Amino acid sequence: MHAVVRRYEGVTDPAEAGRRVNEEFVPLIRDVDGFVAYYFVDAGGGVMLSTGVFRDRAGAEASTERAAAFVRDRLAELLPQPPQVTAGEVVAHS
Numbered sequence: 206m207h208a209v210v211r212r213y214e215g216v217t218d219p220a221e222a223g224r225r226v227n228e229e230f231v232p233l234i235r236d237v238d239g240f241v242a243y244y245f246v247d248a249g250g251g252v253m254l255s256t257g258v259f260r261d262r263a264g265a266e267a268s269t270e271r272a273a274a275f276v277r278d279r280l281a282e283l284l285p286q287p288p289q290v291t292a293g294e295v296v297a298h299s
Contacts, residue, residue, distance in 0.1 A: 206241065206295040207265035211255045211272060211288040219247045222283045226255075230275050237271065239264030253284070258295065265292050 216222055226245045234243050239260035246254045255272070259265045269290060276284050 206298065207259050207262045207292065208295050209255075209257045209259075209265045209268055209290065209292040211269075211290050213253045213255075213284045213286065213288045214251060215286045216251045216253050216284055218283050219251075219253055222253060222280060223247060225279055225283075229279060230272070233271055233275065234268055237264050237267045240268075243268075255288075262294075 223245060231243060234240065234257060237259065241258040241260060242256075243258070244254075244256045246256070248254055257265065257268045257272075259268060269292070272288075276288075
């Protein structure tokens, strides 16, 4: 399995970002081959985190491409800074 974590800072409206992600992005990410799970977290202080888990690296990479396009097209005013992206193989899980 592979995971991708994105950290967004300077979020201007976490509630609206969460609504758009839930209603519009989750269906897009769910269609990525190898999709296992996705979470979008309001960490407070204008910080939001997304975590996606996929069966393979290709799915994780595809999710990053879809996320970048979605943020550009639907969330740019709410997530004004590019995310810090961390990705890699899952080496332990439950």
